[in-house]
Amino acid sequence: MDKKTIIQTQSDLVADWDTLFRVFIRPEGQASRATLIKYMDRILYGLNDFLKKHVGITEAKSLKDLSEKFTGTIISDNPEKKLADVITCLIEDIAPHAVNVASPYFIGHMTSAIPFFMVHLKTIVTALNQNVVKLETSKIVSVIEKQVIAKIHRMIYNQDDAFYQTHVQNTDTTLGVFVEGGTTANLSALWAARNAVFAPKTGFAGIESEGIAAAFRAYDVDRCVVLVSRLGHYSLRKAAGILGIGNQNVIVLDTDKNNRVDITKLKQIISRIGKENPKTCILAIVGIAGATETGTIDPLEEMAEICAEHHIHFHVDAAWGGPTLFSKQYKHLLNGIHLADSVTIDGHKQFYMPMSCGMLYLKDPKKLDVIAYYAHYVNRWGSVDLGIKTLPGSREANSLILDCALKIMGANGYALLIDHGIETAAAFAREINKRDSFQLMTPPTLNILTYRLCPAAIQNKLNTADKTQRQGICEKLNVINQRLQRIQREAGSSFVSRTTLLRDNNPDDSIVVLRTVIMNPMTTISILNEILDEQEEIFETQLKALL
Amino acid sequence: MDKKTIIQTQSDLVADWDTLFRVFIRPEGQASRATLIKYMDRILYGLNDFLKKHVGITEAKSLKDLSEKFTGTIISDNPEKKLADVITCLIEDIAPHAVNVASPYFIGHMTSAIPFFMVHLKTIVTALNQNVVKLETSKIVSVIEKQVIAKIHRMIYNQDDAFYQTHVQNTDTTLGVFVEGGTTANLSALWAARNAVFAPKTGFAGIESEGIAAAFRAYDVDRCVVLVSRLGHYSLRKAAGILGIGNQNVIVLDTDKNNRVDITKLKQIISRIGKENPKTCILAIVGIAGATETGTIDPLEEMAEICAEHHIHFHVDAAWGGPTLFSKQYKHLLNGIHLADSVTIDGHKQFYMPMSCGMLYLKDPKKLDVIAYYAHYVNRWGSVDLGIKTLPGSREANSLILDCALKIMGANGYALLIDHGIETAAAFAREINKRDSFQLMTPPTLNILTYRLCPAAIQNKLNTADKTQRQGICEKLNVINQRLQRIQREAGSSFVSRTTLLRDNNPDDSIVVLRTVIMNPMTTISILNEILDEQEEIFETQLKALL
Secondary structure, rough: HHHHHHHHHOOOOOOOOHHHHHHHHOOHHHHHHHHEEEEHHHHHHHHHHHHHHHHOOOOOOHHHHHOOOOOOOOOOOOOOOHHHHHHHHHHHHHHHOOOOOOOEEOOOOOOOOOOOOHHHHHHHHHHHHHOOOOHHOOOHHHHHHHHHHHHHHHHOOOOOOHHHHHHHHOOHHHHHHHEEHHHHHHHHHHHHHHHHOOOEEEEEEOOOHHOOOHHHHHOOOOOOEEEEEEEOHHHHHHHHHHOOOHHHHHHOEEEOOOOOOOHHHHHHHHHHHHHHOOOEEEEEEEEEEOOOOOOOOOOOOHHHHHHHHHHHEEEEEEEOOOHHHOOOOHHHHHOOHHOOOOOEEOOOOOOOOOOOOEEEEOOOOOOOHOOOOOEEEEEEEOOOOOHHOOOOOOOOOOOHHHHHHHHHHHHHHHHHHHHHHHHHHHHHHHHHHHOOEEEEEOOOOOOEEEEEEHHHHHHHHHOOOOHHHHHHHHHHHHHHHHHHHHHHHOOOOEEEEEEEEHHHHOOOOEEEEEEEEEEEEEEOHHHHHHHHHHHHHHHEEEHHHOO | OHHHOOOOOOOOOOOOHHHHHHHHOOOHHHHHHHHHHOOOOOOHHHHHHHHOOOOOOOOOOOOHHHOOOOOOOOOOOOOOHHHHHHHHHHHHHHHOOOOOOOOOOOOOOOOOOOOOOHHHHHHHHHHHHHOOOOOHHHHHHHHHHHHHHHHHHHHHHOOOOHHHHHHOOOOOOEEEEEOOOHHHHHHHHHHOOOOOOOOEOEOOOOHHHHHHHHHHHOOOOEEEEEEEEOOHHHHHHHHHHHOOOHHHEEEEEEEOOOOOEEEHHHHHHHHHHHOOOEEEEEEEEEEEEEOOOOOOOOOOHHHHHHHHOOEEEEEOOOOOOHHHOOOOOOOHHHHOOOHHEEEEOOOOOOOOOOOOEEEEEEEEOOHHHOOOOOOOOOOOOOOHHHHHOOOOOOOHHHHHHHHHHHHHHHHHHHHHHHHHHHHHHHHHHHHHHHHHOEEEEEEOOOOOOEEEEHHHHHHHHHHHHHHHHHHHHHHHHHHHHHHHHHHHHHOOOOEEEEEEEEEHHHOOOOEEEEEEEEOOOOHHHHHHHHHHHHHHHHHHHHHHHOO
C-alpha cells in the first residue's frame, strides 16, 4: 500500500459539493426522510432513555479526567463524522457527563426540567431561523414579539385597554425587549436610567454621545451610584462596571431579619448622600423580587414611594420571581412591582423556557428612546425594526416560544408550577426544622431556601457561647457544610448548591449555607427527604470528626 | 344550560396537574411516542413543504394588516391550544408570513439557509438544556467549549502546539468566549481594552471599580477615542455609548478607493491627536474583516504594525469574514488577523449556525482577566466556571453546535461554501458590468457587493455633468433605487437590501445602493440574473418616468 492509499483509508469522508448539497437540501426520498426522523427520535427518546438509565445528576468522572480527553486543537480538513455518528456520540459519550438538570434531585440552581414541548418549539424557531433584529428577516415574528411583550407588560403593569390598544403594535413605542438573559436586561435598565439622568441639554449632546466625564461636567456631578440590597445579583455590579459608573458605586444596602432591604437604612443613606455628597447622583434603586440566594422579595411598594419622592429610577430585578404574578394565591408577594420604571424577567427561569432568554419591561413606552441606535442598512430612522432599541443586534425569535408556551400552559398552568414550588419549599422548611441535624437559615418566601447542617446540640452551644467560641464553632460548621455539599455533588445522585450569607450584615460573620431551588414539579417532599437523609449519612460517616 | 356549563364548554382545555405531568414527563406509550415524533416530522417536513409551496420570500400581506390581527394582550387563564394545534398554526398561519431566509433568492442580508443538521444539533442542545455559565450546570459541555474555542483560536492565531497544550483546558486562561452575537463580542473587546488602559495602580482601584471619571483623573486623560473606518459596524458606536466613552468618540476614518481604511490618514490622525490633544487616549483601533455593507477588508497587517508601534489595542471585527480562514485559496485576504489583540467572529453568519451565536477571541489568554466577576454561589474565585469572564450570565451551549458542525463539515466543507460565495459574487459583478442598466458600486472582495440601477446613458451624463447637474441626477437615482428595492421586496419573490454609501468620503454625496450577500450555496448565477431581470423590469415599467 503506498502512502496515498493509506491517507485515503484513514478518512473515507470527503468534503465535496455532493455532500454540501446533501446537508443544505432536505433529502427527498422516503428512506432519507425516515432517516432524518429517526435521528429526531433518537434525540428525543434515545437521549432521554440514556439519561434515565443514568439516574444521577452526572457520571462520576472527574473534571481532570474529562479535560484530558479534549485537548486536540486542529480542525480536520475532511469531515470527521457523519450526523448519525455525531448524534450517537452526543447521546452515549457526552450526555452522561453533562449535568442532568432535569432530575428532580437537581435542586441546586435555577436551571431545571423544561416541559417536553419546549424542545419542539425551539426546533421550529431554529428551522425558521428568523433574525428579529429587523423586520426584513422576521416580519410576522416581530409582530408576534410585540404582542407577547404587551401580554407580559399587562401582567406586570395592568394598564387599561386603551393603553394596550395604543401600544401593542405601535412601532414608535417599546413596552419591553427580549435580550439574552437577566444580566443583559439589568444592564439595559441601568443603561436607560443613566442616559435619562444625563440627557442632552443646551451645550451638551447627552451622555450616550459625549461620555461620562463630559456628562459629569455638564451636570456638575462627581459620582453616580446605584443602591441595592446585599442580596442583589452580581450582574448589577457588572452592569455598573460596564457602563463606566464603577462597580464600587453599587452601594450595598443592609437587609432586615427577613432578608428584605432595610427601608430605614435606605432612607438614611439617601438623606446622607443629599446632605454630605450633593454632587453624587443616585442613578437607580433596585428592588429584588426573588433574590438569587434566598428567594426573598424587597418591600417594593415602599421602595417605589421613596423613588417617586426623590425622582429616582426604580428598577425591579424579577428575573426569578416575575412569574409569581401568574399565581392568584401568591401574586400579592410582588405588590408594588407595577410601580417600577423597569422590570427584568428571565424566560429560562420560571417561564420554563430553554436557555437562554431574558426580558426587560418598561413602564414608560418611550423610556428606551434614549438607547436607540440606527444604521443605513438596517434599523433606519422611522423603521419598525425591533433591533433599534436593544443591546443585542442579531438574535433568535425566543418570543415565539414564549407566545406558544403561554397558549399551551395558560396562566393557570404556570400558576400550578409556582404554587407547587412555594408550597413544597414551605413543606421542606418544616421538615428541616423537624430534624435535629439541620438549621433553617433563610425560610422560603418563594421556592428558595437555605439551611445548613448544624446539630441541635451545636445550635444550643452557639446560643450560649462567647464571641471567640462562636467563631470557632462557625468556622468548623462552614468547613463541614462546604465539604458536605461537595461530597454530595460528587456522589452524583443529587445536587444542592451552596453560598455564603452574612449574619446581621456583618462582613466578619459569614455563614456557609446549603441552597435549594424547588422549581421542578417532579421534586416532591419525599425526594427532599431522601436528600436530607443522604446529607445526614455523609455527615455521620465522613464529617462528624471535624466538629 | 346554566352559566357554569356554558363557561366549561367555551374551553375544553384546563390547566391541571394531569396536564402538567403530561408536559413534563415524556409520554411513555408507543402511541404517544409516535405522536411526538409525528410532530417533529411536521416541523422538519411540513414546515419545509409549506415554505416550498410558497416559494417567495414572504406572503404579500402588509405589515399593517398583519399587526391588526395581533392586538389581544390578555393571557388566557386556561390553555388556549394543544401542542398539535400550536404546531399547525405555526406552520400554516405564521410561517407563510415569516421571511423565507433559506430561499436562494434571499440575498439581502447576512441571514440565510443553514444546513439541515443544524436543526438537529440545536434540538439536542435544547433537550440537554445545559447552562454554560457554570460547571455545575454544564460539566463536560464547558470542557468541550474550551476545546472548540482553542480550535478556532488556532485557526486565527496559529500558535504552536505547546501554546495550545498549555491553554486548551487551562481553567485560569481564556482563549475566547461565546456571547450572544457580534454586538456583544465587539462590546466585550472594547470593555477589555478600556479596563487594560485604565488598570488599577497605586491610589486607583481601576476603571471597572471606580468608573470613568475617576479613571480620567487618575491617568490625567480627558477623552477616550476608538478609531475605525466609516464602514465599521454600528455596534462599535453602541459599545462606546454603553461603556461610557461616548459614541461621538468613535472617530470615523476615511476609506480609500477600495473601501479600505486610508492608512495615511490613520497615521495623520494618530499623530495629530498626540500633538494637539495629548490628554486624549486612543483606546483601540478597529480593523474590519468583511465590512457589513461592502464586504471589504482593511489592511490588517499595516494597522497591526501601527497599533504595535503606539501600544494601542488592535481589535478586528471579523464577525462576517472570519471563516474565510477555512479557504486555502482566499485566507490570504485576512493576512495580519493573527496580530490582532482581539477578534470578533459570528457563529450565525459564515459558520452557518442557527441564530444567535457570537464569539470573541483573544491573542493574550490573560486579556479577559480585567473583566472577571465573581459571586458566592457561582463563579467563585478559583472555580473553572466559564461565566466568570463573559458579559452574559446564563447562556445555552452553542459551542456544542459549533463543535459538531466542524466535525460534520470539516474545514474543507466550510471552504467550499466560502469559495462558492466569493466566486459567485465575482461572477455576479461581471454580470452587472455587462448590463447597461446597472452600475457596480463596490466590487466584491468577499461575497458582498453593492450596485445600483443607473442606465449607461446616465452614467455617461454623470461623467460630464457639473456639480449641480450631478446632484440633481444623483437625487433621482437615489429615489429610484430606494423604490426599486422596496417594490421588489414587496413583490416577495426575491430580496436584496439597500444601504447608503458616501462618494469620496463626502457626507454631502450619499449614494443609495443595492446590497447583496451571496452566502446561500444554492444561489447560482442564473438566479442572480433572474433578480437583475426583475429589477430591470420594475425600472422599465414603474420607475423610468422618474429619471
